[in-house]
Amino acid sequence: MTNNTEVMNKGITCLLESLGTVETEQFISLIIREQFDYTEWQKKRFDGVNARDFNAAAVTYAKNNPLRVNP
Numbered sequence: 873m874t875n876n877t878e879v880m881n882k883g884i885t886c887l888l889e890s891l892g893t894v895e896t897e898q899f900i901s902l903i904i905r906e907q908f909d910y911t912e913w914q915k916k917r918f919d920g921v922n923a924r925d926f927n928a929a930a931v932t933y934a935k936n937n938p939l940r941v942n943p
Contacts, residue, residue: 874882887896918926
């Protein structure tokens with residue numbers, strides 16, 4: 873199991889690679905500022921998406937973004 877520091881470092885790295893520095897800071901400040909419930913956010917985000925469409929999107933994403941394994 874990965875420790876908290878490693879998870880945080882991996883998360884920040886993903887955010888920086890995907891969003892860049894400014895938008896990563898914006899994302900973090902939004903989460904800190906709001907009464908943020910990740911589970912509720914995900915429910916709203918995927919409300920109305922059926923399993924077949926979700927799976928198709930996941931497969932497409934996986935093909936376009938191959939897993940990178942760090943040594």
